[in-house]
Amino acid sequence: MISTNESDKLLLFMHIPKTGGQTLRGFIKKQYNFNETYRCPFMEEKIVELSKDFRNSLKFIYGHFLFGTHEHFPKKFTYISFMRDPVDRFISAYYHILRHPTNRLHERVKSLSLEEFIDSDDFNLQTEPNIQTRFFCGKDPMSLEIAKKNISEHFSVVGITELFGESLFFMKKLFGWNNIDYEKRNVGTNRPKKMKISKELIAKIKLKNQIDMELYQFARKKLEEQINALDPQTKREMEIFKKDIVSNDG
Numbered sequence: 410m411i412s413t414n415e416s417d418k419l420l421l422f423m424h425i426p427k428t429g430g431q432t433l434r435g436f437i438k439k440q441y442n443f444n445e446t447y448r449c450p451f452m453e454e455k456i457v458e459l460s461k462d463f464r465n466s467l468k469f470i471y472g473h474f475l476f477g478t479h480e481h482f483p484k485k486f487t488y489i490s491f492m493r494d495p496v497d498r499f500i501s502a503y504y505h506i507l508r509h510p511t512n513r514l515h516e517r518v519k520s521l522s523l524e525e526f527i528d529s530d531d532f533n534l535q536t537e538p539n540i541q542t543r544f545f546c547g548k549d550p551m552s553l554e555i556a557k558k559n560i561s562e563h564f565s566v567v568g569i570t571e572l573f574g575e576s577l578f579f580m581k582k583l584f585g586w587n588n589i590d591y592e593k594r595n596v597g598t599n600r601p602k603k604m605k606i607s608k609e610l611i612a613k614i615k616l617k618n619q620i621d622m623e624l625y626q627f628a629r630k631k632l633e634e635q636i637n638a639l640d641p642q643t644k645r646e647m648e649i650f651k652k653d654i655v656s657n658d659g
Contacts, residue, residue, distance in 0.1 A: 503526050539617075
């Protein structure tokens with residue numbers, strides 16, 4: 410964990426698609442005034458059009474942007490993000506597109522089986538191989554080591570979707586968030602569990618996302634080490650917090 414001075418910095422939430430980000434984003438926005446937040450577009454040319462005064466006024470920026478976006482904002486900064494098991498994230502992306510006719514990829518994907526979707530390289534932001542590593546590398550070449558370096562040096566917390574409660578607890582403590590009103594958003598209901606997917610298809614997804622698999626394990630181990638290092642009282646506080654957000658979700 411980084412010191413509580415992080416709460417004074419510009420917070421950039423790098424939202425990787427299908428990692429639970431909409432749920433987190435809705436919660437964090439309630440911690441700031443409306444005029445202190447900005448949904449950052451993926452297109453860099455849109456960012457440079459913002460006035461200097463507006464950029465200086467911001468406290469929380471969120472969106473599907475790559476690492477490096479902080480360079481456009483003249484303030485001390487820190488990032489947060491979430492990673493998800495790459496197999497689950499990939500399957501979730503496929504069923505998300507099928508579930509939403511308004512999705513720009515829906516017409517192209519609706520006739521594809523999961524295997525055909527896996528074999529295609531046409532859908533970039535949703536299904537680009539190793540997309541999570543790409544986000545953490547930013548403009549730099551795709552590299553596991555660059556992604557790890559950026560996580561270690563510039564991210565206060567990289568949460569893990571499968572450890573959502575623990576991840577949110579660390580963020581809450583670090584940034585002094587309160588009045589938690591937790592509600593799951595954008596949760597898929599039309600997808601089978603990973604155990605229902607054939608081993609062959611899972612192997613294909615893993616092969617296509619080998620770097621993401623390694624980066625996910627790196628980030629998960631980092632979070633688990635933070636959890637294990639908590640003192641007994643804080644661990645009890647975390648367990649109570651997790652029960653509370655599960656209750657709120659129901």
